[in-house]
Amino acid sequence: MQRIMLAIAMWLLLTVGAVASESSMPFLDNRFRVDETVDRITFLVYRQERSKPVTLVRPDGKKYYAWRHPSHVRWIEEPTVDVITIERPMPGPWQAIGKVSPKNNIQIISQLSLKAETLPQRIYQGEKLKFTAWLMSDDEPLIVENILDRVNLRVVMTRYLEEQTQKNSQQSEKIAPVPIVIGEFFDNGEGLDERSGDGVFTVELPISVEPGKYNVRITTGNGVFLRALEQEVFIYPTPFVTRFVQGEGDTPHQVVVRGEPATLETGSLAASIELLQPDDSQSVAQDQADKGENDMVVSFHDSDQIGTYSWSGTVYANESATGRPLVFELPNRTFSVVGTIDLAKAEQMQKAAREARKKAEQEAQILAHRQQVRQNAIIAIAVGNVVLIVVGGLIWWFIRRRRAIKASLPEMQLKMPG
Incomplete structure (x- = not known):
């Protein structure tokens, strides 16, 4: 009986040791084996602080460096870790040479995938859409400390070619649709993201594109964790209209919201309006539609300050067909108050x-008139001076002429016969 108990105890000890060894991955001499079935693999080599990047040695002895490696190798150098992704790695034993941290050693990530919520088939222009995506490894959320908070999630919408062709049918050449980036987010615990570095991206997508059919491409990566998904969606016009009515005197200002009965549930409309005063103080006004109504009015007063006011807000509703909650952001608008x-x-x-x-x-x-009189006087003086000069010249010439004639008369008299 004691031998049986001893054997069971030894078996449990060996099993627990093996499991612990597998989870922490303390590879002997920083060596690890890559199976021949692996098409893509990522190594996370944790180093001691203020140490140089490791050197990665292939099974055939060829070396990869952080500053020199082939194009199918992506290498990100962090202060205490090297993140290395290799496409079609060589099967066999690999080795990392460097000051590898004895506590963390090396982590191998394979079967990396991107999982995302399916976007609604009907999305509305101006809507703010909550969206979640997961970076997975072996069907489990990928959790890598100090790395995932720098991995970005990028959402790009591209209008379908037939939509663009119809829009530009009058042109002789077809114009390729231009991808529109509607958001780029990080797993950093900010905004709607609950935790930093947990592999879960929870973001808020602002749908600002024009109505039409779109291809949505969702990609994630920081040069290493590269994955992509694609979905098709339809963007519909905003299912309500707003109108601002400026009050006078004691009459309040009003924001009138009128929803489309075929699109929005009756009685589901609600709105919150934020008013910014000329002195930068803020106030909030809220209201909701009555039961069975698709119209609502949010009323608010200004602070009797003369100047420019600005207001913006959020409209809430439910889609009538699916009951899906909708959130819309109202753009910033201004109005003026005078005395x-x-x-x-x-x-x-x-x-x-x-x-x-x-x-x-x-x-x-x-x-x-004075300037004209002065100008006329100047002209008269100038003309008079010119006339005087001309007359004086003529007189002088006439006198000289007479003197010349008189001087020549005695000589002429002596030559006459007696």
Whole structure:
């Protein structure tokens, strides 16, 4: 009996030791084997702090370095870990040479996949859509400390070619649809993301594209964890209209929301409006539709400050066909508030302005007349001077001529016969 109990105890000890060895992966001399069935594999080699990147040695002895490796190898160098992904790795024993941390050693990730929620078939323009995606390894969420918080989730929407062709049917050449990035997010615990580095991306997608049929491509990666999914969706016009009515005096301002009965559940409309005052203070007004109604009004007062106000808000509703909750962001809009106008004072000010304008016109006319008189005087003086010069010249010439004639007369008299 004691021998049987001893044998069971030894078996349990060996089993527990084997399981612990497999989970922590303490490879002998930092060696690990890659199976021939593996098409893609990622190594996480944890190093001691302030150590150089490791050197990866293939089964045939060829070495890969962080700064020199072939194109099918992707290498990310972090302060305490090297993340290395290899496409079609060589089967056999591999080795990592360097100051590998004895606590963490090496982690191997295979069967990496991306899982995501299926987007609704009907999505509405202006909607804010909550969306979750998971980075998986062997059908379990991938959890890698200090790495996944830098892995990004990118959502790109591309309009289908037939939609783009119809839109540009009048043009001679077909224009390829342009991908539109509607969001790029990180597993960093910010926003709707609950935990950092847990392999779960929970994001809020702003649907700002035009209505139509789209292909949605969801990719994740940081140069190493590269995966992609694609889905087809239809973007429909916003299922409600809003109208702002500015109040006067004691009458409140109003935001009127009118939903489409065929799209939204009756009585499901609700709205929250945020008002920003000229002094940067804020106030919030909220309301919801009555039972059986598809219209609602949110009323709010300003703070009696003169200036420019801005408001934005969020509209909530449920889709009538599916009951799916919908959230829409209202864009920022502005309106101005001016002071009460005193008609008598305004008329007096207008009269004073007219008199001032008339006086200014008279002064301008007087000034112009004076300038004209001065200009005419200058012209007259200039013309008179010219005339005097010409007359003086003629007189001088005439006198000189007479003197010349008189000087020649005695000689002419001596030559005449007696």
